Amino acid sequence: MLDKFKNKAVAVISSRHVAGPDLKDALLIRDWAETRDVGTVISPWIGSLDSPRQVLQLYSDAISAVQPNHLGSHVAIKLSALGYDYGLFEELLGIARSKKVKLQIDSLEHESAAKTHALIEKASATYRNIGCTLPSRWLRSASDAERAAELRIHARVVKGQWHDPTSPKIDPRANFLTIVSKLAKRGADVSIGTHDYPLADKALEILAESDARFELAQFFSLPLNGFDLSRKYKCPYLIYIAYRSPYMPYNWHFFLSRPSMMAWLIRDFTIPRPRPWNSHGREPFGYVPLNIAKDVHIKS
Numbered sequence: 001m002l003d004k005f006k007n008k009a010v011a012v013i014s015s016r017h018v019a020g021p022d023l024k025d026a027l028l029i030r031d032w033a034e035t036r037d038v039g040t041v042i043s044p045w046i047g048s049l050d051s052p053r054q055v056l057q058l059y060s061d062a063i064s065a066v067q068p069n070h071l072g073s074h075v076a077i078k079l080s081a082l083g084y085d086y087g088l089f090e091e092l093l094g095i096a097r098s099k100k101v102k103l104q105i106d107s108l109e110h111e112s113a114a115k116t117h118a119l120i121e122k123a124s125a126t127y128r129n130i131g132c133t134l135p136s137r138w139l140r141s142a143s144d145a146e147r148a149a150e151l152r153i154h155a156r157v158v159k160g161q162w163h164d165p166t167s168p169k170i171d172p173r174a175n176f177l178t179i180v181s182k183l184a185k186r187g188a189d190v191s192i193g194t195h196d197y198p199l200a201d202k203a204l205e206i207l208a209e210s211d212a213r214f215e216l217a218q219f220f221s222l223p224l225n226g227f228d229l230s231r232k233y234k235c236p237y238l239i240y241i242a243y244r245s246p247y248m249p250y251n252w253h254f255f256l257s258r259p260s261m262m263a264w265l266i267r268d269f270t271i272p273r274p275r276p277w278n279s280h281g282r283e284p285f286g287y288v289p290l291n292i293a294k295d296v297h298i299k300s
């Protein structure tokens, strides 16, 4: 009975964190974002019933929907959904290359990190316009950051939804800044993926003092509090739009150590989030109708 309620609650909450079942649902939000000079990261989230071949098609459709080099927009994928099959990944890289679209690889559980990074490294020999994701909850991410800089691929820094079992006590905020500093020193290509405003502020400040190329990215269904930061640091601002299979963008297993997460869960279960892209939606915090693209300085 309790399990049934828990599953139902997780299903309701998860459904609020995807744009809808189809690419067109994500594109509605993309269109809203682009009229505000905000780039998008389009990501089909994959269900357990989709075969790797079907997934390739879904990822390919997402790539076709992205206008290359427009506001930094790109596609995010999960290698697990391709069954870690390098042949399929290579086909996808070919499609991304032909359309000149960046492929960002999301991170999953710590156990998947070694094979994910091995495939990204192999792919980087043929296509440099890809990115890895570095969770600051993981000890290994500092050295993965150095490697990403050496390979000259993009690096997205997030806190991460999964613990590092080898280092469960790591401080994700402090390590976030350690990773960002390493990338800044190497003049890397960096995305800051967090809704933690003071942390994003500090990370962007470090990057702004370096030769790194950087952007701020936030998840479309969590508080969009990055507009003013993107103006302060004159960097691109992107929103990550998930669609298709519902999933939660934060790890509710952490709720015992984070009491505020219980409030988020209850809120997500009872009150639908504001949807500023709907015709009567209110603009998010910090949004001012300025042409951010005219102001941003993108280091090449």
Ligand SMILES: Cc1cc2nc3c(=O)[nH]c(=O)nc-3n(C[C@H](O)[C@H](O)[C@H](O)COP(=O)(O)OP(=O)(O)OC[C@H]3O[C@@H](n4cnc5c(N)ncnc54)[C@H](O)[C@@H]3O)c2cc1C
Binding pocket: 105, 106, 107, 108, 133, 135, 158, 159, 160, 161, 162, 192, 193, 194, 195, 196, 197, 217, 218, 219, 222, 223, 240, 249, 250, 251, 264, 268
């Ligand atoms: C662009 C992007 C890409 C990501 N990619 C990955 C990935 O590939 N792999 C991965 O494991 N994780 C990924 N994540 C998720 C990330 O790891 C965190 O789980 C998530 O962003 C929450 O952590 P936070 O850094 O935003 O900080 P938090 O401390 O969790 O949140 C910061 C603040 O945001 C607000 N907030 C956050 N969530 C909620 C909520 N549900 N309801 C109400 N307020 C809330 C609160 O005010 C909170 O204090 C990504 C996140 C982003 C933004």
